[in-house]
Amino acid sequence: MKYKNKTVEQWQTQTDPEVLRTVRSLLALGVSAIRADEGALLIYDHSKHVLVFADIVGNSPKDLIGKSVALGDGVTGNAALLREMQIGSRLVNDQMRDVEGDGHPFSVIAVPILIADDLWGCITAVRFSEGATFTSEDGDTYLRYASILSCIINMNRQLELSTGKLSQSDLLPEQCEEQKLVQQFRTLVSENPDKKAEIRNLLQILGNLMQ
Numbered sequence: 001m002k003y004k005n006k007t008v009e010q011w012q013t014q015t016d017p018e019v020l021r022t023v024r025s026l027l028a029l030g031v032s033a034i035r036a037d038e039g040a041l042l043i044y045d046h047s048k049h050v051l052v053f054a055d056i057v058g059n060s061p062k063d064l065i066g067k068s069v070a071l072g073d074g075v076t077g078n079a080a081l082l083r084e085m086q087i088g089s090r091l092v093n094d095q096m097r098d099v100e101g102d103g104h105p106f107s108v109i110a111v112p113i114l115i116a117d118d119l120w121g122c123i124t125a126v127r128f129s130e131g132a133t134f135t136s137e138d139g140d141t142y143l144r145y146a147s148i149l150s151c152i153i154n155m156n157r158q159l160e161l162s163t164g165k166l167s168q169s170d171l172l173p174e175q176c177e178e179q180k181l182v183q184q185f186r187t188l189v190s191e192n193p194d195k196k197a198e199i200r201n202l203l204q205i206l207g208n209l210m211q
Contacts, residue, residue, distance in 0.1 A: 005052045005066045007045040012054070019156045023149060027123060028057045030145030034109070034138040036125035042069065043121040044080065051080055051122055058126075059103075076124055079110035083119065085143055086110045089133045107133045111146040115154050123149065 012020070023041065031039035038058025042051040050068040072081040075088035089107035105126035113120045123146050127134065 007043050008052050008054045008066055011043055022152060024055055026145055026149055030142050031057050031125050034125055034141050037128050039125045041123055044119045075108040076110040076122055079112050080119055080122055083112050085139050087134050087139050106130055109134050109139055109142050111143050113146055113150050
């Protein structure tokens with residue numbers, strides 16, 4: 001299969017198939033829970049600073065996969081830029097932006113997926129019928145599914161790091177620093193197994209100081 005975007009290609013070809021199935025199933029459950037017509041998973045392409053369609057649940061043509069949305073563009077782009085859920089509709093059309101092939105939805109929910117405060121991507125849900133808007137309750141429900149997806153994606157990333165499937169060069173600079181700190185802590189514990197209690201107490205003191 002030929003992919004339009006390297007980020008999507010890496011996600012589809014290098015991610016464990018079971019993880020892909022789980023993510024897609026959760027996306028489908030979220031779409032069903034809020035009675036949306038369709039849903040999509042978009043991944044943030046750091047090299048181009050755009051969100052790219054990576055998977056779709058619904059009837060939109062598959063050629064939508066690989067197309068991009070710029071940060072700050074429309075409901076989805078604003079959700080990514082602001083790092084918070086956005087709900088929009090054509091009743092208030094200042095945020096609505098169409099992507100070629102998206103079917104021109106009447107309303108959209110977009111929720112960012114964050115990994116350690118870094119933007120990983122977004123999930124969206126749409127309704128096509130005239131006047132079919134989403135409520136804040138719909139948004140809260142979809143937000144919970146995004147949180148679960150974030151946990152699954154993060155756990156998969158940690159597994160790929162531990163097995164060597166993902167290298168430090170694949171991470172952002174701030175993620176590399178975080179990983180270094182985690183590794184230093186693991187080394188400290190492994191080299192001083194008799195000092196676990198003392199190390200735990202020091203971490204507790206550090207945590208209290210930072211509150």
